[in-house]
Amino acid sequence: MKRVLVSGGCGFIGSHLVRRLLREHSDLHVVNIDLLTYAGRPENVADLADNPRYTFVHGDIASVEDVARAAEGCDGIINVAAESHVDRSIMGGDEFVTTNVFGTKRLLDYARTHELRYLQVSTDEVYGDVDPPHRSLEGDPLHGSSPYAASKAAGDLLVLSYARTFGLNASITRGSNTYGPYQFPEKLIPLFTTNAFDGKDLPLYGDGMQVREMLFVEDHCSAIDLVFFSGVAGEVYNVGAEHEVPNIETAHKIIELTGADPATLKRVADRPGHDRRYALDCSKLRGIGWDRTTDFDTGLALTVDWFRDNRPWWEAIKNGEAFADYSAKNYGTRS
Ligand SMILES: NC(=O)c1ccc[n+]([C@@H]2O[C@H](COP(=O)([O-])OP(=O)(O)OC[C@H]3O[C@@H](n4cnc5c(N)ncnc54)[C@H](O)[C@@H]3O)[C@@H](O)[C@H]2O)c1
Numbered sequence: 001m002k003r004v005l006v007s008g009g010c011g012f013i014g015s016h017l018v019r020r021l022l023r024e025h026s027d028l029h030v031v032n033i034d035l036l037t038y039a040g041r042p043e044n045v046a047d048l049a050d051n052p053r054y055t056f057v058h059g060d061i062a063s064v065e066d067v068a069r070a071a072e073g074c075d076g077i078i079n080v081a082a083e084s085h086v087d088r089s090i091m092g093g094d095e096f097v098t099t100n101v102f103g104t105k106r107l108l109d110y111a112r113t114h115e116l117r118y119l120q121v122s123t124d125e126v127y128g129d130v131d132p133p134h135r136s137l138e139g140d141p142l143h144g145s146s147p148y149a150a151s152k153a154a155g156d157l158l159v160l161s162y163a164r165t166f167g168l169n170a171s172i173t174r175g176s177n178t179y180g181p182y183q184f185p186e187k188l189i190p191l192f193t194t195n196a197f198d199g200k201d202l203p204l205y206g207d208g209m210q211v212r213e214m215l216f217v218e219d220h221c222s223a224i225d226l227v228f229f230s231g232v233a234g235e236v237y238n239v240g241a242e243h244e245v246p247n248i249e250t251a252h253k254i255i256e257l258t259g260a261d262p263a264t265l266k267r268v269a270d271r272p273g274h275d276r277r278y279a280l281d282c283s284k285l286r287g288i289g290w291d292r293t294t295d296f297d298t299g300l301a302l303t304v305d306w307f308r309d310n311r312p313w314w315e316a317i318k319n320g321e322a323f324a325d326y327s328a329k330n331y332g333t334r335s
Contacts (some may be wrong), residue, residue, distance in 0.1 A: 006030055
Protein backbone atom coordinates (compact mmCIF):
# COMPACT_ATOMS: atom_id res chain seq x y z
CA MET A 1 0.00 0.00 0.00
CA LYS A 2 1.54 3.29 -1.10
CA ARG A 3 -1.29 5.80 -1.22
CA VAL A 4 -4.56 5.83 0.73
CA LEU A 5 -7.61 8.07 0.49
CA VAL A 6 -9.14 9.01 3.84
CA SER A 7 -12.48 10.80 3.73
CA GLY A 8 -13.48 13.22 6.48
CA GLY A 9 -9.90 13.84 7.60
CA CYS A 10 -10.71 17.34 8.89
CA GLY A 11 -13.24 15.97 11.37
CA PHE A 12 -12.66 14.56 14.83
CA ILE A 13 -11.72 10.90 14.24
CA GLY A 14 -10.48 11.52 10.69
CA SER A 15 -7.88 14.07 11.79
CA HIS A 16 -6.45 11.66 14.39
CA LEU A 17 -6.48 8.85 11.83
CA VAL A 18 -4.64 10.83 9.14
CA ARG A 19 -1.98 11.80 11.69
CA ARG A 20 -1.65 8.22 12.89
CA LEU A 21 -1.33 6.75 9.38
CA LEU A 22 1.45 9.20 8.51
CA ARG A 23 3.21 8.47 11.81
CA GLU A 24 2.92 4.67 11.77
CA HIS A 25 3.48 3.97 8.04
CA SER A 26 6.57 5.82 6.88
CA ASP A 27 6.10 4.89 3.20
CA LEU A 28 2.42 5.86 2.99
CA HIS A 29 0.98 8.94 1.26
CA VAL A 30 -2.37 10.05 2.69
CA VAL A 31 -4.94 11.97 0.66
CA ASN A 32 -7.68 13.61 2.71
CA ILE A 33 -10.96 14.44 0.95
CA ASP A 34 -13.23 16.60 3.08
CA LEU A 35 -16.25 18.74 2.24
CA LEU A 36 -15.52 21.04 5.20
CA THR A 37 -19.04 20.97 6.59
CA TYR A 38 -19.68 22.69 9.92
CA ALA A 39 -17.79 19.75 11.55
CA GLY A 40 -14.82 19.79 9.18
CA ARG A 41 -12.09 22.05 10.58
CA PRO A 42 -8.91 22.59 8.51
CA GLU A 43 -7.16 23.68 11.73
CA ASN A 44 -7.52 20.07 13.03
CA VAL A 45 -4.79 19.04 10.57
CA ALA A 46 -2.93 22.36 10.24
CA ASP A 47 0.24 20.70 11.55
CA LEU A 48 0.30 18.46 8.43
CA ALA A 49 0.27 21.24 5.86
CA ASP A 50 4.00 20.94 5.08
CA ASN A 51 4.15 17.16 5.16
CA PRO A 52 5.17 15.94 1.66
CA ARG A 53 3.25 12.68 2.22
CA TYR A 54 -0.06 14.50 2.83
CA THR A 55 -2.50 15.97 0.31
CA PHE A 56 -5.78 17.73 1.00
CA VAL A 57 -8.63 17.74 -1.52
CA HIS A 58 -11.66 19.90 -0.83
CA GLY A 59 -14.47 17.73 -2.15
CA ASP A 60 -17.68 15.81 -1.61
CA ILE A 61 -17.74 12.00 -1.37
CA ALA A 62 -21.19 12.10 -2.97
CA SER A 63 -19.68 13.58 -6.16
CA VAL A 64 -18.28 11.17 -8.77
CA GLU A 65 -15.89 13.83 -10.04
CA ASP A 66 -14.58 14.81 -6.61
CA VAL A 67 -14.02 11.17 -5.63
CA ALA A 68 -12.20 10.41 -8.91
CA ARG A 69 -10.02 13.50 -8.47
CA ALA A 70 -9.06 12.59 -4.91
CA ALA A 71 -8.71 8.83 -5.33
CA GLU A 72 -6.56 8.87 -8.46
CA GLY A 73 -3.50 6.71 -7.87
CA CYS A 74 -4.71 5.42 -4.49
CA ASP A 75 -4.51 1.75 -3.47
CA GLY A 76 -7.14 1.96 -0.77
CA ILE A 77 -9.97 4.03 0.73
CA ILE A 78 -10.94 4.53 4.37
CA ASN A 79 -14.37 6.12 4.58
CA VAL A 80 -14.53 8.17 7.77
CA ALA A 81 -16.65 11.05 6.42
CA ALA A 82 -20.21 11.24 7.67
CA GLU A 83 -22.90 13.42 9.05
CA SER A 84 -22.31 12.18 12.56
CA HIS A 85 -24.62 13.89 15.04
CA VAL A 86 -27.80 12.05 16.10
CA ASP A 87 -29.64 15.20 17.22
CA ARG A 88 -29.07 16.88 13.87
CA SER A 89 -30.41 13.77 12.11
CA ILE A 90 -33.57 14.06 14.21
CA MET A 91 -33.89 17.66 12.99
CA GLY A 92 -34.33 16.12 9.57
CA GLY A 93 -31.33 16.93 7.38
CA ASP A 94 -31.22 15.17 3.97
CA GLU A 95 -27.42 15.26 4.17
CA PHE A 96 -27.48 12.18 6.42
CA VAL A 97 -28.66 10.11 3.46
CA THR A 98 -26.66 12.05 0.86
CA THR A 99 -23.34 11.59 2.65
CA ASN A 100 -23.76 8.42 4.73
CA VAL A 101 -25.53 6.37 2.05
CA PHE A 102 -24.99 7.97 -1.32
CA GLY A 103 -21.45 9.11 -0.49
CA THR A 104 -20.60 5.58 0.65
CA LYS A 105 -21.88 4.22 -2.68
CA ARG A 106 -19.74 6.66 -4.64
CA LEU A 107 -16.61 5.53 -2.81
CA LEU A 108 -17.57 1.86 -3.18
CA ASP A 109 -18.09 2.30 -6.92
CA TYR A 110 -14.66 3.84 -7.29
CA ALA A 111 -13.06 1.12 -5.14
CA ARG A 112 -14.79 -1.60 -7.16
CA THR A 113 -13.84 -0.31 -10.60
CA HIS A 114 -10.24 0.31 -9.53
CA GLU A 115 -9.93 -2.84 -7.35
CA LEU A 116 -8.95 -0.97 -4.17
CA ARG A 117 -8.94 -2.09 -0.55
CA TYR A 118 -11.90 -0.43 1.24
CA LEU A 119 -12.69 0.18 4.89
CA GLN A 120 -15.98 1.59 6.17
CA VAL A 121 -15.86 3.32 9.56
CA SER A 122 -19.19 2.60 11.20
CA THR A 123 -20.75 2.71 14.64
CA ASP A 124 -22.22 0.55 17.41
CA GLU A 125 -25.43 2.56 16.96
CA VAL A 126 -26.37 0.36 13.98
CA TYR A 127 -27.28 -2.44 16.45
CA GLY A 128 -29.74 -0.25 18.34
CA ASP A 129 -29.92 -0.65 22.11
CA VAL A 130 -29.25 -4.03 23.70
CA ASP A 131 -30.40 -5.43 27.03
CA PRO A 132 -27.84 -6.60 29.58
CA PRO A 133 -25.99 -8.89 29.70
CA HIS A 134 -25.88 -9.15 25.90
CA ARG A 135 -22.99 -7.55 24.04
CA SER A 136 -23.59 -7.02 20.32
CA LEU A 137 -21.84 -9.42 17.99
CA GLU A 138 -20.94 -8.56 14.42
CA GLY A 139 -23.63 -10.89 13.03
CA ASP A 140 -26.47 -9.39 15.11
CA PRO A 141 -29.38 -7.81 13.23
CA LEU A 142 -29.20 -4.06 12.56
CA HIS A 143 -31.81 -1.93 14.36
CA GLY A 144 -30.66 1.67 14.05
CA SER A 145 -32.97 3.83 16.17
CA SER A 146 -32.17 7.32 14.87
CA PRO A 147 -32.04 8.53 11.27
CA TYR A 148 -28.26 8.81 11.79
CA ALA A 149 -27.98 5.16 12.86
CA ALA A 150 -30.28 4.04 10.05
CA SER A 151 -28.18 5.86 7.45
CA LYS A 152 -25.00 4.27 8.83
CA ALA A 153 -26.66 0.83 8.77
CA ALA A 154 -27.62 1.41 5.14
CA GLY A 155 -23.99 2.27 4.37
CA ASP A 156 -22.83 -0.94 6.10
CA LEU A 157 -25.27 -3.06 4.10
CA LEU A 158 -24.05 -1.51 0.86
CA VAL A 159 -20.44 -2.32 1.80
CA LEU A 160 -21.30 -5.96 2.60
CA SER A 161 -23.27 -6.24 -0.66
CA TYR A 162 -20.25 -5.00 -2.66
CA ALA A 163 -18.01 -7.50 -0.88
CA ARG A 164 -20.36 -10.37 -1.68
CA THR A 165 -21.63 -9.44 -5.14
CA PHE A 166 -18.49 -7.90 -6.64
CA GLY A 167 -15.83 -9.52 -4.47
CA LEU A 168 -14.71 -6.08 -3.23
CA ASN A 169 -11.89 -6.28 -0.69
CA ALA A 170 -13.92 -4.41 1.92
CA SER A 171 -14.24 -4.55 5.72
CA ILE A 172 -16.18 -2.57 8.32
CA THR A 173 -15.31 -1.34 11.80
CA ARG A 174 -18.14 -0.51 14.22
CA GLY A 175 -16.80 1.77 16.92
CA SER A 176 -18.41 2.72 20.20
CA ASN A 177 -18.82 6.31 21.50
CA THR A 178 -15.49 8.00 20.90
CA TYR A 179 -14.02 11.00 22.72
CA GLY A 180 -10.79 12.99 22.76
CA PRO A 181 -9.13 16.21 21.55
CA TYR A 182 -10.70 17.98 18.54
CA GLN A 183 -14.18 16.49 19.09
CA PHE A 184 -16.81 18.95 17.90
CA PRO A 185 -18.40 20.54 20.99
CA GLU A 186 -21.95 19.44 20.18
CA LYS A 187 -21.18 15.92 21.52
CA LEU A 188 -21.63 15.12 25.21
CA ILE A 189 -18.05 15.15 26.54
CA PRO A 190 -16.76 18.29 24.75
CA LEU A 191 -20.09 20.09 25.24
CA PHE A 192 -20.16 19.45 29.00
CA THR A 193 -16.44 20.16 29.38
CA THR A 194 -16.53 23.50 27.56
CA ASN A 195 -19.81 24.52 29.22
CA ALA A 196 -18.23 23.70 32.57
CA PHE A 197 -15.24 25.95 31.81
CA ASP A 198 -17.69 28.75 30.97
CA GLY A 199 -19.84 28.22 34.08
CA LYS A 200 -22.82 27.25 31.91
CA ASP A 201 -25.41 24.52 32.53
CA LEU A 202 -24.68 20.92 31.54
CA PRO A 203 -27.90 19.72 29.86
CA LEU A 204 -28.33 16.01 30.67
CA TYR A 205 -30.86 14.12 28.54
CA GLY A 206 -33.57 12.33 30.57
CA ASP A 207 -32.41 10.38 33.62
CA GLY A 208 -28.83 10.18 32.33
CA MET A 209 -28.86 6.39 32.66
CA GLN A 210 -28.10 5.78 28.98
CA VAL A 211 -25.13 3.43 29.00
CA ARG A 212 -22.24 3.93 26.59
CA GLU A 213 -18.79 2.48 26.06
CA MET A 214 -16.47 5.46 25.93
CA LEU A 215 -13.51 4.80 23.62
CA PHE A 216 -10.47 7.07 23.47
CA VAL A 217 -9.92 8.31 19.93
CA GLU A 218 -6.36 6.96 19.63
CA ASP A 219 -7.65 3.47 20.47
CA HIS A 220 -10.38 3.79 17.86
CA CYS A 221 -7.80 4.84 15.25
CA SER A 222 -5.42 1.97 16.09
CA ALA A 223 -8.31 -0.42 15.40
CA ILE A 224 -9.13 1.24 12.06
CA ASP A 225 -5.45 1.06 11.09
CA LEU A 226 -5.24 -2.63 12.06
CA VAL A 227 -8.42 -3.67 10.25
CA PHE A 228 -7.56 -1.70 7.12
CA PHE A 229 -4.21 -3.47 6.78
CA SER A 230 -4.96 -6.85 8.36
CA GLY A 231 -8.75 -7.33 8.40
CA VAL A 232 -10.46 -10.01 6.32
CA ALA A 233 -12.53 -9.01 3.29
CA GLY A 234 -16.28 -9.10 3.87
CA GLU A 235 -15.85 -9.05 7.67
CA VAL A 236 -17.12 -6.64 10.31
CA TYR A 237 -15.13 -5.82 13.48
CA ASN A 238 -16.57 -4.29 16.65
CA VAL A 239 -14.38 -1.68 18.35
CA GLY A 240 -15.45 -0.98 21.91
CA ALA A 241 -14.03 -0.09 25.28
CA GLU A 242 -15.79 -3.06 26.96
CA HIS A 243 -16.38 -0.76 29.93
CA GLU A 244 -19.92 0.56 30.37
CA VAL A 245 -20.55 4.07 31.69
CA PRO A 246 -23.94 5.78 32.18
CA ASN A 247 -23.98 9.35 30.85
CA ILE A 248 -24.72 10.72 34.33
CA GLU A 249 -21.49 9.18 35.62
CA THR A 250 -19.56 10.77 32.74
CA ALA A 251 -21.14 14.12 33.65
CA HIS A 252 -20.08 13.76 37.29
CA LYS A 253 -16.52 12.90 36.26
CA ILE A 254 -16.39 16.05 34.10
CA ILE A 255 -17.70 18.16 36.99
CA GLU A 256 -14.95 16.77 39.20
CA LEU A 257 -12.19 17.30 36.62
CA THR A 258 -13.24 20.85 35.74
CA GLY A 259 -14.21 21.94 39.26
CA ALA A 260 -17.67 22.97 38.00
CA ASP A 261 -20.57 23.60 40.38
CA PRO A 262 -22.59 20.32 40.57
CA ALA A 263 -25.77 22.44 40.49
CA THR A 264 -25.04 23.26 36.84
CA LEU A 265 -26.00 19.68 35.91
CA LYS A 266 -29.59 20.11 34.68
CA ARG A 267 -31.91 17.39 33.46
CA VAL A 268 -33.63 18.25 30.20
CA ALA A 269 -36.17 16.39 28.07
CA ASP A 270 -34.71 13.20 26.65
CA ARG A 271 -33.77 12.70 23.00
CA PRO A 272 -36.65 11.03 21.11
CA GLY A 273 -35.90 7.35 20.49
CA HIS A 274 -32.81 7.56 22.71
CA ASP A 275 -31.06 4.18 22.96
CA ARG A 276 -30.59 2.99 26.56
CA ARG A 277 -27.54 0.82 26.22
CA TYR A 278 -24.86 -0.06 23.70
CA ALA A 279 -22.36 -2.80 24.47
CA LEU A 280 -19.98 -4.51 22.07
CA ASP A 281 -18.29 -7.88 22.07
CA CYS A 282 -14.81 -7.19 20.66
CA SER A 283 -13.36 -10.71 20.73
CA LYS A 284 -13.03 -10.79 16.96
CA LEU A 285 -10.91 -7.64 16.87
CA ARG A 286 -8.81 -8.86 19.80
CA GLY A 287 -8.31 -12.06 17.79
CA ILE A 288 -6.35 -10.09 15.18
CA GLY A 289 -4.21 -8.34 17.79
CA TRP A 290 -6.01 -5.19 18.97
CA ASP A 291 -6.22 -3.98 22.54
CA ARG A 292 -7.29 -0.69 24.04
CA THR A 293 -4.47 1.21 25.72
CA THR A 294 -6.28 4.11 27.44
CA ASP A 295 -8.85 3.57 30.19
CA PHE A 296 -11.72 6.01 30.59
CA ASP A 297 -10.37 7.92 33.61
CA THR A 298 -7.00 8.49 31.93
CA GLY A 299 -8.49 9.41 28.55
CA LEU A 300 -11.08 11.74 30.05
CA ALA A 301 -8.46 13.58 32.12
CA LEU A 302 -6.29 14.00 28.98
CA THR A 303 -9.29 15.26 27.04
CA VAL A 304 -10.40 17.76 29.68
CA ASP A 305 -6.82 19.06 29.85
CA TRP A 306 -6.76 19.45 26.05
CA PHE A 307 -9.97 21.50 26.09
CA ARG A 308 -8.60 23.58 28.97
CA ASP A 309 -5.43 24.29 26.95
CA ASN A 310 -7.16 24.88 23.59
CA ARG A 311 -9.86 27.39 24.39
CA PRO A 312 -9.40 29.37 21.12
CA TRP A 313 -10.18 26.19 19.11
CA TRP A 314 -13.59 25.61 20.69
CA GLU A 315 -14.45 29.25 21.31
CA ALA A 316 -14.18 29.91 17.56
CA ILE A 317 -16.84 27.22 17.04
CA LYS A 318 -19.12 27.96 19.96
CA ASN A 319 -19.14 31.73 19.43
CA GLY A 320 -20.24 31.31 15.81
CA GLU A 321 -23.76 31.95 14.56
CA ALA A 322 -24.21 28.39 13.23
CA PHE A 323 -23.51 26.86 16.63
CA ALA A 324 -25.88 29.26 18.38
CA ASP A 325 -28.54 28.40 15.83
CA TYR A 326 -28.12 24.66 16.35
CA SER A 327 -28.10 25.04 20.16
CA ALA A 328 -31.28 27.10 20.11
CA LYS A 329 -33.04 24.51 17.95
CA ASN A 330 -31.84 21.51 19.91
CA TYR A 331 -31.99 22.77 23.48
CA GLY A 332 -34.41 25.68 23.23
CA THR A 333 -37.48 23.52 23.82
CA ARG A 334 -36.03 20.92 26.18
CA SER A 335 -35.79 22.53 29.60
N1 LIG B 1 -17.67 10.20 17.18
C1 LIG B 1 -18.08 9.01 17.58
O1 LIG B 1 -18.39 8.81 18.75
C2 LIG B 1 -18.16 7.86 16.60
C3 LIG B 1 -18.30 6.56 17.09
C4 LIG B 1 -18.34 5.50 16.18
C5 LIG B 1 -18.25 5.74 14.83
N2 LIG B 1 -18.15 7.02 14.37
C6 LIG B 1 -18.04 7.22 12.93
O2 LIG B 1 -16.77 7.78 12.70
C7 LIG B 1 -16.82 8.68 11.60
C8 LIG B 1 -16.26 10.02 11.99
O3 LIG B 1 -16.99 10.55 13.06
P1 LIG B 1 -16.57 11.94 13.71
O4 LIG B 1 -17.17 11.99 15.05
O5 LIG B 1 -15.13 12.14 13.54
O6 LIG B 1 -17.36 12.94 12.75
P2 LIG B 1 -17.20 14.51 12.54
O7 LIG B 1 -18.58 15.02 12.38
O8 LIG B 1 -16.31 15.11 13.56
O9 LIG B 1 -16.41 14.62 11.15
C9 LIG B 1 -17.01 14.28 9.93
C10 LIG B 1 -16.12 14.81 8.82
O10 LIG B 1 -16.68 14.39 7.56
C11 LIG B 1 -16.69 15.51 6.68
N3 LIG B 1 -17.78 15.31 5.71
C12 LIG B 1 -19.13 15.32 5.95
N4 LIG B 1 -19.81 15.12 4.81
C13 LIG B 1 -18.88 14.97 3.83
C14 LIG B 1 -18.97 14.72 2.44
N5 LIG B 1 -20.15 14.59 1.82
N6 LIG B 1 -17.82 14.62 1.73
C15 LIG B 1 -16.61 14.77 2.34
N7 LIG B 1 -16.47 15.00 3.65
C16 LIG B 1 -17.59 15.10 4.39
C17 LIG B 1 -16.91 16.71 7.58
O11 LIG B 1 -16.52 17.91 6.96
C18 LIG B 1 -16.04 16.33 8.78
O12 LIG B 1 -14.70 16.72 8.57
C19 LIG B 1 -18.29 8.73 11.15
O13 LIG B 1 -18.43 7.85 10.06
C20 LIG B 1 -19.05 8.21 12.35
O14 LIG B 1 -20.23 7.58 11.94
C21 LIG B 1 -18.08 8.09 15.23
